[in-house]
Amino acid sequence: MPKITYIDYEGNSKTIKVDNGLSVMEGAVQNDIPGIDADCGGSMACATCHIYVEENWLNKLPKAEVAEIDMIDMAYEPKKNSRLSCQIIVSEELDGLEVKTPEKQS
Numbered sequence: 124m125p126k127i128t129y130i131d132y133e134g135n136s137k138t139i140k141v142d143n144g145l146s147v148m149e150g151a152v153q154n155d156i157p158g159i160d161a162d163c164g165g166s167m168a169c170a171t172c173h174i175y176v177e178e179n180w181l182n183k184l185p186k187a188e189v190a191e192i193d194m195i196d197m198a199y200e201p202k203k204n205s206r207l208s209c210q211i212i213v214s215e216e217l218d219g220l221e222v223k224t225p226e227k228q229s
């Protein structure tokens with residue numbers, strides 16, 4: 124089962140095992156990771172699942188769709204490594220993925 128590391132804005136990290144097929148957001152919500160609220164439940168309508176993906180992982184993820192990019196624009200402090208965690212589906216290839224949560228969500 125892939126391990127995903129969630130790092131908060133202060134640098135505190137928590138590594139958890141997430142089932143294949145779940146989203147990075149669902150892994151966070153099921154494990155009470157702070158900073159990922161996911162108000163819309165994963166329908167790409169809220170941006171409260173916004174994360175920053177560690178640079179070395181960016182190219183290993185599927186490209187963001189236009190709708191995701193548009194939603195990221197409405198997130199708190201978007202950066203070039205911003206993604207919506209509800210749009211990243213966990214698989215063995217993502218074992219070791221590290222993501223950071225913003226200081227606050229929009």
Ligand code: FES
Pocket residue numbers: 148161162163164165166167168169170171172173194207208209210
């Ligand atoms: S959970 Fe709302 S956009 Fe991801």
